[in-house]
Amino acid sequence: MRIADLILPVFAVILTGWIVGYTGYLSRKLSDALIHFAYNIAMPALLVVTIAQEPSHSLINWRFLVAFGGGFLLCFILVFGIMSIRASRSLASRTMHGMAASMTNTGFVALPVLQAIYGQHAVLPAAIATVFVAVVMFPLAVILLELDQRDAQGSRTTPMVTVKHVLLNPMVISTLIGMLLSLLHLRMPGPVSAYLDILADALTPCALFAIGLGLSIDGLRANIGRASLLSMVKLVIMPVTVYGLSVALKLDPLYTIAAVICAAVPTAKTVYILAGEYHCEEMLVASTVSLTTLVSVISLVIWLYGLSGLAARIVGG
Numbered sequence: 502m503r504i505a506d507l508i509l510p511v512f513a514v515i516l517t518g519w520i521v522g523y524t525g526y527l528s529r530k531l532s533d534a535l536i537h538f539a540y541n542i543a544m545p546a547l548l549v550v551t552i553a554q555e556p557s558h559s560l561i562n563w564r565f566l567v568a569f570g571g572g573f574l575l576c577f578i579l580v581f582g583i584m585s586i587r588a589s590r591s592l593a594s595r596t597m598h599g600m601a602a603s604m605t606n607t608g609f610v611a612l613p614v615l616q617a618i619y620g621q622h623a624v625l626p627a628a629i630a631t632v633f634v635a636v637v638m639f640p641l642a643v644i645l646l647e648l649d650q651r652d653a654q655g656s657r658t659t660p661m662v663t664v665k666h667v668l669l670n671p672m673v674i675s676t677l678i679g680m681l682l683s684l685l686h687l688r689m690p691g692p693v694s695a696y697l698d699i700l701a702d703a704l705t706p707c708a709l710f711a712i713g714l715g716l717s718i719d720g721l722r723a724n725i726g727r728a729s730l731l732s733m734v735k736l737v738i739m740p741v742t743v744y745g746l747s748v749a750l751k752l753d754p755l756y757t758i759a760a761v762i763c764a765a766v767p768t769a770k771t772v773y774i775l776a777g778e779y780h781c782e783e784m785l786v787a788s789t790v791s792l793t794t795l796v797s798v799i800s801l802v803i804w805l806y807g808l809s810g811l812a813a814r815i816v817g818g
Contacts, residue, residue: 511610511709511767512794518713532715536777539707544771545675547701548635552679553689555628562629564750569760570633572743576734577603577638593649597782598727600642600772601789602734607631610766610797615759618805626759634769636680639672646779708770711777716787728788731768735793736800740765758808765804767793 521527581599584590590598605611607630615623647670682689689697721728743764747757768790776786 509798511705512791512798514706514709515713515716515791515794518710519716520713522714522716523718527714529714532711533777535707535711535714536774539704539711540774540778541671543700543704543707544774545671546697547704548672548675549679549682550694550697550701551628552632552635552676553682553687555625555632555683557680557683557686562626562756564752565626565629565756565760566633568746568750568752568757569630569743569763570637571746572739572760572764573603573605573633573638575742576739579738580731580734591649591781593646593779593781596642596645596649597772597776597786598731600638600775601728601768601782601786602731603739604638604642604769604772605630605634605735605739605764606766606769607634607763611759611763614766614801614805615762619755619758623755623759626756627763630760630763635672635676639676639771640670642775643670643672646775646781649781650779705770708774712770712773712787712790715777715783716791721784721788721791724785724788725792727785728792731785731789732792732796735768735789736765736796740804761804761808762801765797765801767797 518532522529522532577599580602581595584595584598607627611630612624612627615627681687740761744757744761747760752760768786770790773783773786773790776783
């Protein structure tokens with residue numbers, strides 16, 4: 502019941518956005534404004550707050566990072582590679598397919614689920630997973646998307662301009678700021694932290710509502726095949742891969758559970774924000790986020806049940 506309590510409201514916000522767009526109560530064009538706000542304001546605020554509040558030494562747990570990050574990268578490479586071989590698509594399109602199949606919603610689903618079931622000790626690995634996504638995968642996605650734009654513009658865009666665009670990207674800048682504050686052990690003043698928290702809290706409603714507002718039935722039908730395959734990678738192949746790596750690396754039960762659950766949660770809404778910002782595969786990503794969110798109500802219960810039994814046997818042994 503606790504899982505449903507966390508997941509169903511997320512899907513309900515997406516559904517609300519779709520209803521108001523479908524009925525014409527709000528214009529679907531407003532989804533672009535919500536995306537821009539989420540991408541340029543709310544998400545950077547969340548990244549700064551999330552990363553800066555963690556001690557620098559806590560942000561690095563190599564075995565956990567290899568297990569979770571390895572599964573993440575392997576699934577991204579799998580989908581990216583298949584799209585490169587079997588379909589004639591742009592670099593940006595291949596990137597968005599890979600991100601839709603691997604970018605995981607650690608901050609807004611995995612973290613509260615783990616905290617609710619396993620307590621405060623399970624928050625740290627979820628935070629580490631969130632930092633990995635912010636420090637490694639967001640910059641990787643931005644670099645690939647910027648390279649695609651450079652190729653599309655031809656010789657008018659130099660490599661230095663591409664580097665500048667990456668470094669000045671709000672996601673990258675906020676991640677670097679958060680890491681710097683953590684490394685220097687600098688605590689943000691209370692009013693500054695509260696200010697960023699207010700902006701960060703706006704991310705979830707804005708992003709989820711924008712997904713629904715921009716989603717059409719025709720677009721969902723057109724992308725249901727690819728979205729289903731990407732959802733299978735996200736909710737089945739990625740958690741299985743992460744579990745295998747966790748066992749091979751001999752992670753303790755709690756970190757194994759945390760790694761797998763972080764991999765098994767729905768596709769992050771931030772992928773849709775990226776898709777909207779770069780105007781690439783918005784309908785496919787929206788369909789995948791919606792589908793993984795709905796299916797994960799069941800799949801998360803299955804993963805938690807199986808992992809709880811495994812953890813009990815390991816502890817008992």
